[in-house]
Amino acid sequence: MTVTVVTGAARGMGRSCAERLKGSVEHLVTVDLVAPEIEGTIGLACDVSDPAAIAALVDHVGTLGPFRALAHAAGISPTMADPRRIFDVDLVGTQRMLDAFEPLVVSGSAAVCFSSLAAYQIAPFADPTLDALIDEPLAADFLDRIAGLVTDSGYAYGLAKRGVVRAAARAAVRWGRRGGRVNSLAPGIIDTPMGRQELEQQPVMRTMLEQVPLGRLGGADEVAAAAAFLLSDDASFVSGIDVLVDGALMPGMAARGTAGP
Numbered sequence: 072m073t074v075t076v077v078t079g080a081a082r083g084m085g086r087s088c089a090e091r092l093k094g095s096v097e098h099l100v101t102v103d104l105v106a107p108e109i110e111g112t113i114g115l116a117c118d119v120s121d122p123a124a125i126a127a128l129v130d131h132v133g134t135l136g137p138f139r140a141l142a143h144a145a146g147i148s149p150t151m152a153d154p155r156r157i158f159d160v161d162l163v164g165t166q167r168m169l170d171a172f173e174p175l176v177v178s179g180s181a182a183v184c185f186s187s188l189a190a191y192q193i194a195p196f197a198d199p200t201l202d203a204l205i206d207e208p209l210a211a212d213f214l215d216r217i218a219g220l221v222t223d224s225g226y227a228y229g230l231a232k233r234g235v236v237r238a239a240a241r242a243a244v245r246w247g248r249r250g251g252r253v254n255s256l257a258p259g260i261i262d263t264p265m266g267r268q269e270l271e272q273q274p275v276m277r278t279m280l281e282q283v284p285l286g287r288l289g290g291a292d293e294v295a296a297a298a299a300f301l302l303s304d305d306a307s308f309v310s311g312i313d314v315l316v317d318g319a320l321m322p323g324m325a326a327r328g329t330a331g332p
């Protein structure tokens with residue numbers, strides 16, 4: 072029996088991914104800071120910023136059967152932490168997960184890592200020095216250096232998620248040699264506990280929401296549907312890309328001349 076893993080599965084989009092995948096995959100392992108309790112799945116506690124916890128997770132997955140898929144939705148947002156912690160969970164954690172699962176990759180394995188619309192918002196302001204840093208998130212001094220340069224949590228989040236897009240593309244090259252695929256998925260403004268918290272605490276988010284051409288928040292299940300496609304054999308030649316699931320918010324903002332952080 073193959074094994075599929077969903078992180079951040081206690082709530083939000085990770086939870087929706089778990090609910091959507093559980094009927095169509097064999098073993099489903101659900102992961103969060105506290106072990107999720109979702110019927111028909113194996114719930115495990117794992118802090119995705121803790122290398123030892125990731126190693127234990129991967130060991131456990133390896134004992135259950137061949138590795139089929141990973142939906143890595145665990146993450147934190149600008150109003151939840153300072154820049155250092157955001158980089159540690161969102162970027163360093165993603166790189167560690169991709170590296171740790173790599174030895175388990177067999178033909179047909181696939182991963183989708185959650186990036187963000189925020190990565191697109193900071194793209195016009197990309198800085199080669201910062202890009203060089205985020206491309207080496209496991210460097211010994213990474214968190215000290217990046218936290219010394221980036222002091223705004225919103226910018227840190229966008230930059231960390233830009234790093235996720237780039238880490239997933241690099242992993243696609245490595246996993247591809249074993250027949251595995253890696254993509255990232257960038258949600259827009261989505262109706263989850265995180266999305267609602269950002270909407271409540273950041274007025275700019277409400278202005279952005281008004282510019283979604285579809286005129287509404289995205290549903291967590293709508294994002295889970297896109298993630299499930301990327302993990303499925305229907306996407307068997309889709310690898311190394313970022314899929315923006317934002318109800319056309321980015322082109323909506325560009326049309327109004329308001330794209331940017």
Ligand SMILES: NC(=O)c1ccc[n+]([C@@H]2O[C@H](COP(=O)([O-])OP(=O)(O)OC[C@H]3O[C@@H](n4cnc5c(N)ncnc54)[C@H](O)[C@@H]3O)[C@@H](O)[C@H]2O)c1
Binds near residue numbers: 103
């Ligand atoms: N909601 C949005 O509008 C939105 C937009 C763009 C990107 N995203 C990204 O999508 C992903 C899912 O977001 P969501 O809205 O479902 O968030 P959420 O906060 O509703 O759920 C995230 C889950 O991740 C878990 N988590 C956080 N840190 C963890 C850690 N260190 N180890 C293990 N689990 C941890 C939390 O406990 C929580 O259950 C995140 O990566 C987020 O950055 C969300």
